[in-house]
Amino acid sequence: MSGFCRDCLAPASPGARRCAACGSPRLLFHEEMDALAIAHLDCDAFYASVEKRDDPALAHRPVIIGGGRRGVVSTACYVARTYGVRSAMPMFKALKACPDAVVIKPNMAKYRDVSRAIRTRMQALTPLVETLSLDEAFLDLSGTDRLHGQCPARVLARLAKEIERDIGITVSIGLSYNKFLAKVASDLRKPRGFAVIGRKEARDFLRERPISTIFGVGKVTGGKLSARGYQTLGQLQDADDKTLLRDLGPSGPHMAALARGQDARRVTPHAPAKSVSAETTFEYDLAKHAELEPVLWRLCERVSARAKLAGIGGQIVTLKLKDRQFHTETRRHTSERPTQLAGEIFKVAHALLVSRAEGMPYRLIGVGISGLSPADACDQPDLLDKDEGRAARAERAIDKLRERFGDAIIAKGRSFKQT
């Protein structure tokens, strides 16, 4: 059984309670430690941690990152979590549970910068870094032992330590032999955690865990699974493929493989995007098309800006609406030609919106593009375009202005509320 101290990285002998070198209790032992190389790194309460880092006065106060009275909690710090605040909780509920919380509007640009700094450090260790979002990523450190002069576990412990020291936020790490288990592990000892799941114990370890452990199994799938008698991963482990296929369809055997600790998915850096989208929850429910339009336009601009930045465009425009009962409906339209222009995305999304009867109050609206193509396949000139590309040229001119002087320098009239 090998082990080391997560604070000073000195080797630790099995059975020790504190590090012989620095006295820290954060010792890590595992039989298979040297043989595991797939890791999942997850920042602890990321947005909140960044805000706390930048304002030490917040350090011991409950902090919630989220937007407006009607928004949802995007991140709650660990103090706020002790009051029962959770991410994705509606803000009014969160404030009821924790009236003293400091609510901060998310500053995505700042979080992106921090995220990029962390990613750079991960990429210094291995080219196989697959970022899942701003605050989590998979790393494959297989075959890097010689390069780093130590096993992946130690490399990761040092990474966590350096992120904390240099960037000022804490992370939790899960280490195992595949992506699924690495992700499960990173969640085990949050915050500032480091958990290891080895080949030997994986199956038994998973046995008693709920099926919601599998990523993507939420309320809906979970309900279906438990209706068929699957509540723990153990029950999935024991079923044979034929039964699984019958009970759960094609994804059954796949879920059972995960439940048995088998996951063949590789860590793939920059998996190409499949869609670009943006959505927003309103302060108050909006029902009138005239009220929804300015919001929709701004979303289209956001999607368009991101698509232009990524050098892509999409053929399918999807409009998403969520009503008071939290029922979500999406409508999509496939055009013949892919676009990355806000004006074109808006045209389609707006047509999808007005095809809905007016008067239904919505709490959220979103728009996205998919069926992606490279930028040079997008917005090719059209024989029948009456204004001969003037709208497109105007939009590109606006983009240039914004690039130089910032987003606020110019805006379309339709982005303002009608009075």
Added chain:
Amino acid sequence: MRLTVERGAFLKSLNHVQSVVERRNTIPILSNVLIDAQKDRLSLMATDLDIEIVESLEAEISRPGATTVSAHRLYDVVRKLPEGSQAQLDANGAEGHLRLNAGRSKFQLTCLPREDFPAMTAGNLPHHFGIDAADLRRLIDKTRFAISTEETRYYLNGVYLHAFKGKDQALLRAVATDGHRLARFEIPLPEGAAEMPGVIVPRKAVQELRKLLDDATGPIEVAVSDTKIRFAFGSVILTSKLIDGTFPDYQRVIPSGNDKILDVNASDLAEAVDRVATISAEKTRAVKLNLERDRLTLSVVNPEAGSANEELPVDYGAEPLEIGFNARYLLDILQQLDGSEAKFLLADAGSPTVVRDAGEGADLSTLYVLMPMRV
């Protein structure tokens, strides 16, 4: 209803009418073909509510009557009957079945009552004219590839058929465009068509009509109103609704001042474009044409796949020009040309280009416009 019909004739007619029936139907009766036996004629009718095809054929009718059965199933049954056999059809309204016997085979097909079968009310079709089957075939063949599938521009989802006063003579013109390319074909205006309104014949009607035209000869009677069009030939009648919309002013997009002229062997160019386009990206299909004096260089660069180049001797005297096209659209047009040569009339890299049929065997009644791509 009781009748005997020869399998071969029955199959041919069924084939004509069943193709209008959609594979998936939410309204059951629309999956069916109406079989109507009166006197010595058997008539078959199928519809998708937008198009209706009726065909009559000879049969030995011992008891008149009518019923409806699944069009595709009946077609499959008849198709599998031995060649040269006679099919006996027998239905009495009370049973809800059509019995079909041929030799040793016996079928009972489920029926729906004929009263449920929707008939298209054609209304008055005031404009009549005759057109030669070969002419109608060409009107379709030369234009239909350019029909748009973009639902938001529904008025482009068909062929625009209209009378046009040309310089020397009156013309019947067919135009189709999807915004990338435009195809125009014209024939001398048939007698009786001068007053017809400009109509947009939907894509599916065009396709169905073209199938029926495969073995048609001689004159075809066309009748038109503002909302419907009917083609009658031999024993077949196709009636279709028209697209209710305004076809854009296509004359506006046909440039008249393009003065850079390129003459090139049509099949050489088509082959070269096809070759270099193998490298092009699936989504863009861009091919670049580099024009210098009497030399055309085709090139494709695709960062993911590599690059390709091909040089062609051409007839070109204007100043050098670099212009990009979608290879597929370029090929579509080149394949439509009858002549040995293609004549390109160009302006610049961002303006519509005109392509005309030229050289030996050229058909000067065709005109194509192609929008360049940014490359």
